Amino acid sequence: MEHLINSLMQLTYAQLDAQRALPFKTVPYTGGNQNWSLLMPLSINRVSLSSSKTQSNRLLCAASSKLLYRSPENERRSKICSKFTTNDDTDIELIARVPENNTALTIVAYKLWIIRFRVRRKGSHFYWLLKSLLLSILCSTFDVCIFILTVGIKETHDDNLLHNSSSSGDVDTLQHVLNSGRVRIDCCDSEGTTALMLASAQGHFCCVRILVEAGADVNIRRKSGTTALFFAAEEGHLEISRFLLESGFDVVTNGGMALFIAAQGNYMTIVKTFLEVGCDPNYSMSDGAHSLFVAAQNGHLEVVKILLQNGADVSKARNDGATPLWISCQMGHASIVRELLLWGANVDEARKDGATPLFKASHKGHTAVVEELLEFDPCLGLLANGETALHAACLFGHQEIAKMLIRAGADVQLPNQAGETPLQLAEQLGYDSIINLLSKFIQPAKTVSKETIL
Template identity: 55%
Template sequence: DYTTPLILAAAGGHTACVIELLEQGADPNARRVTGTTALFFAAQGGYVDVARILLKAGAPVDCSSVDGGTPLFVACQGGHEAMVSELLSHGANVHACMKDRATPLFIAAQNGHSLVLKLLLAAGANPDAARNDGATPLWIAAQMGHDHVVKILLHNGALIDAVRCDGATALFKAAHKGHSAVVHELLKFRPNLGPLANGETALHAAVMFGHLPIVKQLVAAGSDTTVANQDGYTPVQLARQQKFASIHQYLKEREQQPIGGGTPKRSAGPPANKSKTPVASKGAPAPSVPITG
């Protein structure tokens, strides 16, 4: 697989061995069949001293693997702040993309590394750069439940209602997954509470998967409990169908509360399905981005 002694030494963080091998003429640019170099593995392990030696010896900072991963990607994946800082100081491309268009910022957000995230944003990373499937760093952070990352991204201008290809927003995915702390952060930025392109609302997602605390958060934020989804079900009807008694009871009580002293709301029957957009996937999470070593 073309693994060299220098690559092995770098992967193990053996500084003295790396120095000796370079003095004996080892090539810092040598690549495995996966395209990875000694610097890639030093970055993956967080071995800053080794990385500095390799960079001084002429190792290319942005040499990528077959899937597009550079040393910066694996440093971000591992949460190695000092390594990320070192690579950026040597001109590592903060806008590099893997084959699925994931960026280093996406990888940092996916893995919940807030300090790395801040370094990348300070270096000019685009908070809204999306993968091929439309998922943004905010979307993936919401799915993974990283509320601290969500907060940073929102305060750096990330689009609150960016949608993945299935029509799901960050709020929809957080509601689906039951991440109450993420929902709390997202609601501060006035996300869309109404029907999305997938014919559902975030409230429907919370009801579908039995997340009563999030149902309460969304209702308190102004979600309409009478809106039907693309299958014709209001949240209360969906709760009954899914046999979530506590959610059904809560929503029924909310519907019966008069607004401004007026007539109590009534639950409408399932209307005709007018949506032409397929339902968003509610089951499997978005896969982690593999980075070949």
């Protein structure tokens, strides 16, 4: 390793000597056991350097300052440094300041929209490698920088050069990294995220194609079970989704989750594509939610229709017992409620706590949903949770729904499990309009017609 580092240092110094015609000045510095004769850009005077700074920090400031000297020749150097910053565990204090009270690297970040690359300490060789990297930045030796970053200084699992270039769509850097042969194309972070997943999520089709053609595994899953296709579908990237399907994606094993996220996002064309290739419409997530459930929950009527037409189970419940009908009633999606009922959904299918779709719609005040449900003769009596839909309407002051329920035959004097009638609940909460409505039905002295009052 030391021999390699010395060779790199000699190469970078040779490059420095070749660039003395540029607007630079020589700054002598003695550090450790070596004497340094650094070639600094003239713009270094924008950065305040004190004698207490480390060699590495001086080099970092020099590299940063050179980037501040903008010119067409600096584009490649900018691309290199835009992948570079230091991590907290490197012991390099970026304390050099400029008039705006920012570090040198902060200025570079602001100027170049820096993409962070964390350099991880690598034993006793770390500082030598860092010096070589910074000198390479100064000299614009692109290939040397790439070599150091991909070989000498190992990428961290959560933020490496391969991942950064894939996520940002930097095709040139990605190709250089892959051509070096020094990285594992399917290397992942602590959560299992790969470069292919990042490129897919960001919609960088060229990077996705390069990675797949270089051997990236399209079926790798993160710890959460998500795949590259999942991330592409989540953001609605149709072209990438189709490409991944054509590149050997296992729809039987992994397709259900991708369909789920596409249905949730209302990406109709992607949903159709996934169904055509055999993705399971009844695949359930860890909480029991499935494609039809999330489509109903989010009000995506057309997605609901195509899922039902392709075998989605209209009565399949989440782990808590909530069905697509139940959740659409809670959210107030009347058109979806009707569609599900026409496909045979049980109007009284309750959640595990005993709340029925009608109870939940009455509770939430969704008048149009209650109207749809009443056409399918739901239960108006005491439910498993010890309440009635009329109790729910009165408890939350929904007068119009109370009228609809009474018109449909709800018993205004039926007590709940606590022995309270709907009228008593309304009186406790001070809902005068509901009190007046219900009072008309409990006058013993005369018979009252519901049709007359309502």
